[in-house]
Structure formats: structure tokens, C-alpha cells
Amino acid sequence: MKLGDLSQQEYLHRLAGEGLRLRTGPFVVRIRSDIDAVRQGLRLLYEHNPLAADDGFADFHVAVRHGGVLRRWFRPQVRFEVDGVEPFLPLPANQALPMLEWGMNWCITAYGHHQLVLHAAAVARGEHALILPAPPGSGKSTLCAALVNRGWRLLSDELTLIDLASGTVHGLARPVNLKNDSIGIIKRFAPAAVFSAPATDTAKGTVALMKAPTASVDQATAGTLPKWIVLPRYTPGTSARLKTMPSGAAFLAIADNAMNYHVLGRKGFEAVGRLIDRCSRHSFEYSELDEAVACLDLLASGGVIG
Amino acid sequence: MRSAILTEVLRQPERIRGLPAADWDVLIRQARHANMLGRLHARLATAGQTPEIPEDAARHLIAGAHLAARLHHSVRNEVIQIKAALDAANVPLVLLKGAAYVAATLPASEGRIFSDIDILVPRSALGTVEGRLMQHGWITPPISAYDQHYYRQWMHELPPMQHIFRGTALDVHHAILPPTARYHPDPRSLLAERVEVPGLPGVFTLSPADMVLHAATHLFHEGEADNALRDLSDLDLLLRHWGAGQPETFWSGLLARARQQQLTHQLWLAVHFVRRIFDCPVPPAAMQSLASFEPGTMHRKVLTVLYDRIFLPQHASCRQAGASVARTTLYVRGHWLRMPAHLLAAHLLRKAFAPSRIASPQADHH
Numbered sequence: 001m002k003l004g005d006l007s008q009q010e011y012l013h014r015l016a017g018e019g020l021r022l023r024t025g026p027f028v029v030r031i032r033s034d035i036d037a038v039r040q041g042l043r044l045l046y047e048h049n050p051l052a053a054d055d056g057f058a059d060f061h062v063a064v065r066h067g068g069v070l071r072r073w074f075r076p077q078v079r080f081e082v083d084g085v086e087p088f089l090p091l092p093a094n095q096a097l098p099m100l101e102w103g104m105n106w107c108i109t110a111y112g113h114h115q116l117v118l119h120a121a122a123v124a125r126g127e128h129a130l131i132l133p134a135p136p137g138s139g140k141s142t143l144c145a146a147l148v149n150r151g152w153r154l155l156s157d158e159l160t161l162i163d164l165a166s167g168t169v170h171g172l173a174r175p176v177n178l179k180n181d182s183i184g185i186i187k188r189f190a191p192a193a194v195f196s197a198p199a200t201d202t203a204k205g206t207v208a209l210m211k212a213p214t215a216s217v218d219q220a221t222a223g224t225l226p227k228w229i230v231l232p233r234y235t236p237g238t239s240a241r242l243k244t245m246p247s248g249a250a251f252l253a254i255a256d257n258a259m260n261y262h263v264l265g266r267k268g269f270e271a272v273g274r275l276i277d278r279c280s281r282h283s284f285e286y287s288e289l290d291e292a293v294a295c296l297d298l299l300a301s302g303g304v305i306g
Numbered sequence: 307m308r309s310a311i312l313t314e315v316l317r318q319p320e321r322i323r324g325l326p327a328a329d330w331d332v333l334i335r336q337a338r339h340a341n342m343l344g345r346l347h348a349r350l351a352t353a354g355q356t357p358e359i360p361e362d363a364a365r366h367l368i369a370g371a372h373l374a375a376r377l378h379h380s381v382r383n384e385v386i387q388i389k390a391a392l393d394a395a396n397v398p399l400v401l402l403k404g405a406a407y408v409a410a411t412l413p414a415s416e417g418r419i420f421s422d423i424d425i426l427v428p429r430s431a432l433g434t435v436e437g438r439l440m441q442h443g444w445i446t447p448p449i450s451a452y453d454q455h456y457y458r459q460w461m462h463e464l465p466p467m468q469h470i471f472r473g474t475a476l477d478v479h480h481a482i483l484p485p486t487a488r489y490h491p492d493p494r495s496l497l498a499e500r501v502e503v504p505g506l507p508g509v510f511t512l513s514p515a516d517m518v519l520h521a522a523t524h525l526f527h528e529g530e531a532d533n534a535l536r537d538l539s540d541l542d543l544l545l546r547h548w549g550a551g552q553p554e555t556f557w558s559g560l561l562a563r564a565r566q567q568q569l570t571h572q573l574w575l576a577v578h579f580v581r582r583i584f585d586c587p588v589p590p591a592a593m594q595s596l597a598s599f600e601p602g603t604m605h606r607k608v609l610t611v612l613y614d615r616i617f618l619p620q621h622a623s624c625r626q627a628g629a630s631v632a633r634t635t636l637y638v639r640g641h642w643l644r645m646p647a648h649l650l651a652a653h654l655l656r657k658a659f660a661p662s663r664i665a666s667p668q669a670d671h672h
Contacts, residue, residue: 028362057327057362061335083335111338113369263376 343370344417
């Protein structure tokens with residue numbers, strides 16, 4: 001059963017009561033909330049996601065709730081809770097939906113040490129994944145949103161999960177988190193894309209979530225092996241250009257962006273090594289999204305890279 | 307009383323065969339909150355039950371095992387660094403608790419996570435040791451004047467030290483109980499009976515009997531509920547390990563040492579609860595000798611009611627009536643046993659009005 005198959009009444013009942021057991025890629029998250037923005041946002045963004053059995057296993061039990069009686073009326077706040085623990089301070093109420101997304105990411109990075117967790121976007125063509133590791137502000141989420149609106153399959157825009165044994169990428173296919181100018185850019189680039197209402201004045205400016213393409217959600221758990229590593233850099237006025245990267249530099253870039261590299265120790269070192277060996281590695285400068293997508297399409301089709 | 311699923315599985319790992327998904331859900335959460343994901347993973351592996359773990363639960367156990375493995379790796383490195391500082395002070399390195407279990411690769415180290423390294427040094431060498439450690443980069447992060455005074459005047463350890471670059475935490479003890487406590491185990495005798503770790507020349511742990519007595523003393527005096535089940539599981543594993551070879555010799559030695567060190571009450575409590583919670587095997591002869599240390603009926607009943615609540619994973623799934631009263635009572639009792647009433651009253655009054663720190667999601671202080 002998918003979230004969209006629930007009647008509105010049943011949906012609200014679950015969210016307010018025993019929780020909605022939402023499957024996103026390999027994880028089941030049990031979500032509870034009494035907040036309107038979360039009720040509307042989840043239904044809009046996750047309608048194609050499968051639901052897990054009520055008496056099954058959930059990886060994380062989370063809740064987003066109002067921050068107390070007074071805070072409901074005076075500068076309302078929301079709190080995020082996982083298994084009865086609150087890892088963050090409360091946020092203003094208009095950030096409830098992004099807070100849920102950040103909270104779910106926190107769960108994966110705090111507890112997901114069975115796998116290598118990269119701070120990177122990942123998209124796929126057929127059985128092959130393209131990994132876009134990059135520090136915040138490099139334009140990776142924007143590029144990721146552009147690619148998945150032009151036929152690439154979304155694996156993740158924020159956390160790329162690499163299986164330590166097989167080296168495959170576990171897709172999450174969750175909404176893409178876009179900030180500030182990127183929101184308008186992608187809305188113009190892909191007018192059919194579905195967006196949540198933007199949350200203003202967050203620590204990252206204005207934030208809006210773009211719904212993952214339905215096909216990506218349906219194939220989230222399909223086995224995907226990394227084939228390309230591309231380090232994007234948005235540089236105004238340049239034409240899109242891929243450059244081959246030496247393996248040492250690529251190793252450092254990946255290790256730098258591996259959130260649990262220090263926890264995994266030798267296993268992490270080996271996993272990054274195997275990932276580098278498996279992939280062709282490039283740095284990538286771009287400014288126009290159409291041109292950038294064309295360039296990466298060429299890479300995927302085995303075209304010659306300058 | 308209904309026991310927690312975590313305790314049941316630690317006691318009988320084969321219980322996971324055919325365990326419903328909903329119970330796995332609770333089991334993983336209890337293990338996480340008891341800081342025992344890694345321990346549970348190790349226990350199931352030792353019992354040959356790994357293939358019975360469903361994939362979705364397995365990844366959380368593996369994550370716990372990875373965290374513990376990483377921690378043990380850094381503890382082994384840190385031990386080398388601490389040894390260099392103590393060598394310079396001409397003081398032998400005697401490890402306590404978690405770091406000792408890891409260095410000596412005892413079963414009690416398996417999957418264990420902890421946040422600081424504890425060492426025992428002679429009181430007379432305390433000044434020299436502190437100086438040498440500071441030269442090697444360990445500093446005392448700023449604490450209030452009251453806390454500074456409390457540690458230096460009344461406690462059996464220095465204020466916690468932290469390495470300036472690596473951030474690792476170090477507790478330097480000169481005894482296993484404060485000088486004000488009602489019991490007076492002799493730290494010189496603990497040091498004299500130390501045992502060198504095979505393969506690590508110059509690195510020592512307490513003797514097996516002293517390790518058990520220290521684990522029991524720590525558990526029943528420091529009143530730290532979050533890790534109580536983990537600490538009791540350590541005791542279970544220590545007793546099983548040393549009781550397996552020549553049980554009569556080990557247990558008679560342990561009992562004799564407990565008498566000599568005035569820790570018979572602590573040993574009785576430890577044995578009572580490792581049997582009650584984990585079915586730890588204890589030879590009948592040892593049980594007979596232990597009977598003479600048994601507290602009076604009323605005292606025993608009260609302690610059992612209190613500790614049954616403490617030896618539950620501190621998670622909502624096993625919250626029950628009286629748990630917070632039990633925690634507070636045992637916190638006060640822990641202090642009651644280690645300082646005279648007039649000091650205790652002043653200390654608790656002070657702590658009641660001091661703001662408490664917010665615990666981090668994976669807080670683990672010992």
C-alpha cells in the first residue's frame with residue numbers, strides 16, 4: 001500500500017495516533033505529527049511511497065510536534081523527536097517540514113554506521129550511479145534536481161549510502177532540498193515539478209522541497225553500482241566542462257565528504273578505495289543547467305570527455 | 307515483574323529465532339538506549355545466532371559493532387600515549403574498567419562503548435602524574451570552583467582530563483572509592499596485585515578478583531542508571547570468563563579478597579543481580595559462602611525493588627511505576643555510601659540548585 005492510497009481521514013488518524021510507517025529506500029520511518037504543514041507536506045511529497053506494516057520493524061520512530069502550550073500561540077515552535085530523544089533545539093513553526101527532513105537525515109548519519117554515508121547527491125542511469133560529492137553551496141542539489149527532471153533517476157540529494165560489502169548505492173528517493181535562488185531556477189527549468197510551500201528565514205535562508213519523481217520512488221531499492229564521480233562547481237559565465245581527476249584527489253574529495261569515515265576506520269578506507277577504483281572521476285564546472293545536463297548525458301552514454 | 311526483551315535476549319540469545327518484527331523493533335531501541343547495540347551484536351554472534359537476525363535489524367547491530375570497534379582502536383592507541391606520560395613519571399600504567407577490558411581483550415570488552423579511559427595511580431604520585439600528563443597534552447577543562455574543590459577534597463579521582471588535540475577523556479583515580487566512604491578497599495593492595503597484560507609490556511590491569519570487585523563497587527555506588535544494565539552485563543561476562551577455568555579456585559579467591567577489601571556487600575549485590583538478571587552460573591560452594599553476606603530481608607527486598615527498575619533499558623518501552631523514584635533513591639544511596647551525612651546534605655543541596663547539563667543523544671559517561 002502507498003501513502004496516497006490512504007483516505008484523508010485514515011492518513012490524519014495515523015499521523016496523529018500510532019504513526020505513519022513510511023518507507024524511503026532501505027529505511028522505514030514511523031512518523032507522528034500534529035502540525036498542519038507536516039500533514040500537508042508529507043501527503044504532497046510522499047504520496048507514491050510505500051507504507052510498511054503496522055506491526056513491522058521501523059528503523060526510526062520520529063515525531064514533529066508543537067513546542068508546548070504557550071509556544072503554540074506566542075512565536076510558535078516545533079520540536080523534533082527520535083525515540084524519545086530531541087537531538088536539536090526547537091525551531092520556528094514554519095520550518096516544521098524541513099525540520100522533519102533534516103531530522104531524518106540526522107537519524108541516518110547518527111545511527112547508520114553499517115554503511116558508508118557520503119555527503120553527496122546521487123542519481124542513476126539504468127544500473128549505474130553518478131555521485132556528486134560537494135560541500136554546501138557548490139550547487140549539487142540544484143544540479144541533482146535538474147538531472148532528475150531530465151530522465152536521471154533520483155537516488156538521493158543529500159546522503160549517498162554505500163553498502164560496505166557490495167559497493168552498491170542504496171537510493172532514498174526523498175524530496176530534493178532546494179534553497180533560495182535555486183527554487184525559482186528549478187521551477188523555471190522544470191515547470192511540472194511539484195514543490196512544498198517554501199519555509200522562509202531558516203538557517204539556510206528560504207527552503208523548499210521538490211517532490212521526487214514517481215519512477216525514482218518506485219525504483220528506489222533497485223541495485224545501482226556507482227560508475228561516475230563528478231565534483232560539481234557552479235561558476236557563473238563558464239560553459240560546462242568535465243575534467244578528469246587524478247585518483248588521489250578524488251579519494252581525498254570522497255573521504256572529506258564521508259560523514260562516518262572516522263567511525264568506519266579501515267572499512268571506510270577500503271570502501272572509499274573500491275568506490276574510486278570503480279568510477280571514472282571528474283571535476284565539473286558549469287553555469288547553464290541545460291548545458292550541464294547535456295554534458296553529463298554525454299558522459300553517461302560513453303561520450304568522449306575533454 | 308515483566309523483564310525487558312533486551313535482557314531476555316542477552317540471557318537466552320536463541321530467543322531471537324522467529325522473534326516477531328514488532329519485538330525486534332523494541333529490542334533495537336532498548337539496546338540503543340542502554341548503549342548495548344554492539345554488546346548485543348557480539349552476544350548473538352558468540353551464540354551462533356547471527357544468521358537468525360533479520361536484515362533490517364541487523365544493520366543497527368552492525369552499526370553498533372562498528373562504533374565499538376572504532377572506539378577500541380582509538381583506546382588502544384591512547385593507551386600507548388598515556389603509557390609514555392606515566393613512564394616519564396616512573397609510575398606503572400594500571401587500566402580500569404572499559405579500557406582494561408579492551409587492552410586485555412576480555413569478553414567484557416565485546417561491543418562495549420564508553421567515553422573515557424580510567425587509570426589507577428598511587429596517591430603519593432598524583433601530583434607527578436598530573437604534571438606529566440599535562441606535559442603530554444592532557445588538560446583539565448574549566449569546571450566550577452565548587453566542583454574543583456569537591457574533586458580535590460573529597461573524591462577518589464582528579465577532575466576529568468581531556469587531551470588538547472585528540473579530545474580523548476581521561477579519569478585519573480587514586481582509589482576505587484572516595485576517602486569518605488563507609489568501606490575502605492586498600493588501593494595500595496590493588497596496585498600490588500596488578501597483572502601485566504599479555505603482549506603489552508608495562509600495561510597492567512587489576513587482578514581478576516579486583517576487577518570484579520571494582521566493577522561491582524562502581525555499579526552499586528556511582529548510581530548511574532543509563533549504563534547500569536551494560537555494567538551488570540560486564541560483571542556477568544567477567545564472572546563467566548574467570549569462573550569457567552577453575553571455578554573453585556577463582557570463587558574462593560574472590561570471596562577472600564572481598565572480605566579483605568571490605569567489599570562483601572558489593573559482591574553479594576553483584577552476584578544476586580547477575581544471577582537474577584542474566585542467570586550467571588555460580589558454584590554452590592560460593593553461594594553458600596556468600597549467604598553470610600546477605601543483607602536482612604527488608605533491606606534485600608528494598609534493594610531488589612529498586613534495582614529491578616534500574617536494570618531495565620532506559621527506554622519508554624520499559625518505563626514503569628517508580629522508575630524515577632528508584633533512580634533518585636539510588637543516586638542518593640550511592641552518595642550516602644561514600645560520604646558522611648553532613649557532607650552529603652551540603653552536596654545534594656548544592657547540586658539540586660545547579661543547572662543540570664542536557665544529555666546528548668548518545669551520552670555515555672563511563
